[in-house]
Amino acid sequence: MREIERQQKEAEENADKAFDMYAADGPSINRVSRVATSTASPRAASSILNTNNYQSSRRNSVDSLDETTPNFRDFRMELKDLEEKFRKAMVQNAQLDNEKAAVTYMVELYKDKYTDIEEELMHVKREHKESGRENEKLKRLLATQKLECTALKRELEDRDKLIEEKGLVIISTEQDDWNESSDQSNNKIKRALVSVENAQLLQDAGEGCLDVRLKKFTEERNSYLEEINQLKLELQEAKRHSDSHYNGTDSDDLEDAQKETNKVLGDYKFKWQKAEQDISTLQANVARLDSQVVRYKTASEAAEKAEDELKLEKRKLQRELREAQAKIEELETSNMHLLKRFDKLKNAKSSLLKDL
Known part of the structure; x- marks a missing residue:
């Protein structure tokens, strides 16, 4: 149970870090690309264009990361649901264990009563x-x-x-x-x-x-x-x-x-x-x-x-x-x-x- 909670916390922290990095890097990248295209030479422009292409590809990856962010949330919700279900299952298992112990005690008690009745029956038969x-x-x-x-x-x-x-x-x-x-x-x-x-x-x-x-x-x-x-x-x-x-x-x-x-x-x-x-x-x-x-x-x-x-x-x-x-x-x-x-x-x- 503790291991699952620890893994869940680590997954949430990783998802938050990725989201923060995407939110911080997006405006600076756009601003740098625009300045570079306005002041650079054609060669530099081509390099900037390449850089923009790279940034575009990175943006696409970030967009894909942004698209996967709801999946992490869904995963977190599912994980919470699983945790709740696991807790319920553990509680139910504990209840079943208690009931099993009670039933075992009753069975032993009835066995003792049955043994006493058998002894009394043997005594009566002997008499x-x-x-x-x-x-x-x-x-x-x-x-x-x-x-x-x-x-x-x-x-x-x-x-x-x-x-x-x-x-x-x-x-x-x-x-x-x-x-x-x-x-x-x-x-x-x-x-x-x-x-x-x-x-x-x-x-x-x-x-x-x-x-x-x-x-x-x-x-x-x-x-x-x-x-x-x-x-x-x-x-x-x-x-x-x-x-x-x-x-x-x-x-x-x-x-x-x-x-x-x-x-x-x-x-x-x-x-x-x-x-x-x-x-x-x-x-x-x-x-x-x-x-x-x-x-x-x-x-x-x-x-x-x-x-x-x-x-x-x-x-x-x-x-x-x-x-x-x-x-x-x-x-x-x-x-x-x-x-x-x-x-x-x-x-x-x-x-x-x-x-x-």
Whole structure:
């Protein structure tokens, strides 16, 4: 730029010098030629004529220089126009450089954003993969729990079938509800396994829990024992009374009374032994069934608890999966928008480079 200005100044100075020289030399040359022609001899006149011819030729050259002077002015104007255009081009180039720098900065910024989004997307995919693994693990655990529940159901069915084959009956150790609706609504009631005869005896004992009915049997046994003891005392008293007051009584009547008393005592003793056997059998069955009920109840509660926990975990994982999928879709949409904007910026950059 400075070199062009320097050349322009030199051209203007040369043009001004040439114009000044032409303006100063023109009148003196004409005046000298006229004086010389008036005073000189013919030879001198011829020389002056030659000189005039020379001056005429010089004048013609000056005239030609004068004619070229507007060309210098036009050149100067064109040079100024070119300089103005060059300045405008430089300003426009600087603006384009600034825009290019801004576009480059935006491209780098979008690249950084794109990299961050890709990293976040990879993190979300990794979390989704881990959630999927946890979900698969919980599914396997749920399948295992279902198999255990199925095995427990089969064991219960086998137990019921075995009880039915052995002719036993399950009774409630608490309030005895014999209808099916109450049996279904009171699943946590303790039960006992007894034979049909013992169940009939317990039913004949009245209503109430098993402890109440066993207590009734115990009270009945105690009453039988008291009655037996009382009969023994009465028998002994009768013997003493018969020995003291009825020595003359027929021995046959005494033997009959003694046989009758022994028969009654035998019946009561048999009933008492049978009641004791029933009570011991019922107590053993109650203890065994209590342990079975506790074990089955514990297993059932554990299975139900595990199933509930698995259901909650499954719902939680499904919710997290839906959230992760929504987030992935959102990130993919944002990624597509950024890619489109990045393509637009690339196209704008390429068009700017082409214009430059």
